[in-house]
Amino acid sequence: DGGITQSPKYLFRKEGQNVTLSCEQNLNHDAMYWYRQDPGQGLRLIYYSQIVNDFQKGDIAEGYSVSREKKESFPLTVTSAQKNPTAFYLCASSLGQGAGEKLFFGSGTQLSVL
């Protein structure tokens, strides 16, 4: 089946530790995104990538980093600089590069701080 796979489903971070969330898609989509979801909040954009080896900061990029070395993969690293990392993280992709494109989401990763 085509889709977006996020792993792990649950992740725990110790203070001062960097952790990496995986996102893989087999939809042959050009664009990929990372959103953060907090209880009672909407989805806030962390980073997005329109093509391989290129990515842009979203509204809340501080404390996060990404890479896009392959079209199908867009991993997100939550660094120790992110002081409030506990949240539900969603990866998404779209076929095209415009803002009016349909987003396809993964099932998310819940990150918690130990």
Next chain:
Amino acid sequence: GENVEQHPSTLSVQEGDSAVIKCTYSDSASNYFPWYKQELGKGPQLIIDIRSNVGEKKDQRIAVTLNKTAKHFSLHITETQPEDSAVYFCAASISGGSQGNLIFGKGTKLSVKP
């Protein structure tokens, strides 16, 4: 930048009743308005969208209306069923613009009681 307000934050209806969720946006240049449904533990899924060249769009039991003058749009679900229970997000963006322009509302938790 764009700001999207969504109301109500929670909505409880009896099975078979209608449900209406409303969103307002601030940027008059926005012209693409999608609605996403997020079931518990899953990523959001697009259920319907509308562009500013139309005032209403229907898909079976769901419909979206757009009032460009008042800058608000609404999701209507008729004959609600328990499987409609989920969190619904509205969003607004400028179609064709930067992918970072898609702004989400904070969500409405819909509960359909059998």
